[in-house]
Amino acid sequence: MLVYKSDIVHFSWRALRGYPTRTFLMLIAMAIGVAAVIMLTALGEGARRYVTNEFASLGTNLVIVFPGYSETSGLNPVAMVGSTPRDLTLDDAQTLTRSYSVRRIAPINVGSVNVSYEGRSREVPIIGSNYELMELRHWELAQGQFLPKTDLDRATPVCVIGGNIRNEIFGAQRALGQWLRLGDRRFRVIGIMGSEGRSIGVDVQDTIMIPVASAQQLFNTPSLFRILVEAKSRSEIEPVKQFIINTIKERHQGKRDVTVVTQDAVLATFDRILGALTYAVGGIAAISLAVAGILIMNVMLVAVSQRTAEIGLLKALGATPRTIVILILSEALMLSAFGAGLGWLLGELGSFGIRQAFTTLPAQAPLWAVIMALVVALITGLLFSLLPARRAARLDPVLALSGR
């Protein structure tokens, strides 16, 4: 005796509709579980993609050279601060252009000086670098030109200013061609940065850029803060890194005193951390699915005891134990399927809401999380109703019908 599938579906559907409060509460429980998984993974994934995008805006195929080296690899506070017995110099930077694999380099020097123009003055962070920096970082100019293409050691008195600096110092006046006083020197404004110039840690809009040699004079130091090196391609990154380490070592009397970090390595680290975070929050949310599964088990157990007489009757009418199991399971499966569907909808709506509220965060649950949430919902629903279903199938019809 094989009951028609359409009949099973219809029968379960009638059973669900027959107890609307119970069905509604179960749907909510299941939906919250699924929605939680989808929204939390959406947040995790959003954070991961946000960080990835930020790193991409830093430049491509980038290798960063810090002065100072400690035996533990990777980023460390000492390397970041850059206290070192031997400085990175402009000559070091110049040497690095000799490799065929290196497309361009930009030595960086940073500091902060008092900037004044016609009586107005303020403290401004200064970046000393060369004309390669703009290409390397994918910046754009709003007006004028970037730092001139000259030798690294030539201290030209020109500067490129950020948009905010321009507004604060010059207001509505024309800025290009004006002379700014930085500390005790005068620089002519030759360019203004476009609004695209933004990347982690530095807001170009609030800085002034001058040639690296000028910066060294201004801050009275021969050392560089770091050197940015762009490899010709992704596969050249590792050779470039080795080349830098060996070259600097040679120049520094065989002492390895620089830290070389590839952008890829940093990015990969963040990617791993945030990826793990997404898995973790997804896993935590999946626990709520398991809770929903246990709720389904409870409800189905109650349903079986509520409907004892009905199950006894079905047996008297010729339902096999297998049919009873199938009927109970299909009811639970429909319940979980509707709940999961509802949760999916809620989760995607929630993610959409997050995207609307925080436009910089691309919160979108990854496909694997959506599929996992739905599959886990169905499996828990099914698994946790096996026990009630088997209990129903084993009911003694005589006892069940007598209501004892």
Place this chain on the structure above:
Amino acid sequence: MIELKDIHRNFQVGDQQVHALDDINLNIKAGEYVSIMGPSGSGKSTLLNLIGLLDQANTGQYLLNQQDVTGLNDEEQAATRNQTIGFVFQAFHLVPRLTAFENIELPLLLAGIDPEIRKPRVEKALLDLDLTDRSHHTPDQLSGGQRQRVAIARATINEPRVLLADEPTGNLDLKSGQDVITILEQLNANGITLIVVTHDMNIGQRAKRRLHMVDGRIESDQT
């Protein structure tokens, strides 16, 4: 049709053994009209459940249609109940969320019969029992008599050979009860084997064969 040989059925109640059926030997031929009477706890319902394959004997043999059904497994028992036996209960046992039509349809649905074939059969059953205008009503919208008629339609939809009725008039007023008995007797007249368990002497006396049970034994068997 129904042959019971040396049937014993014991229940464990607390630390006491209760002999619900004590050495029952009974032969019922096809088309008979049998009533089973007796005081509460005399085993008449247990006997009916056993005949209906809802219960199993501890010892003894049960032949239904010359076939030994004592050792059937769950699936085979279910199939036999579905095809050969119809039940009418005192408490009707209709599924409350299903309409009269759907309740009557249940045995056909469980037998895996095509919905297209089911429909005319259920409609004919509704017509036979004067329930056509109640087809889409749920049990709580029906009177007691109508509910029991739905139950009878359901019990007979698969055209079983045996109809077992356990106190079919117990929850009905006199008039509805008489209607139900009339319907059952008509079915018997058309050839179905009818076995009615009842307290009610008036109803019991109408049967052509009357069994009286006391303490799990058949005390008298009158025709």
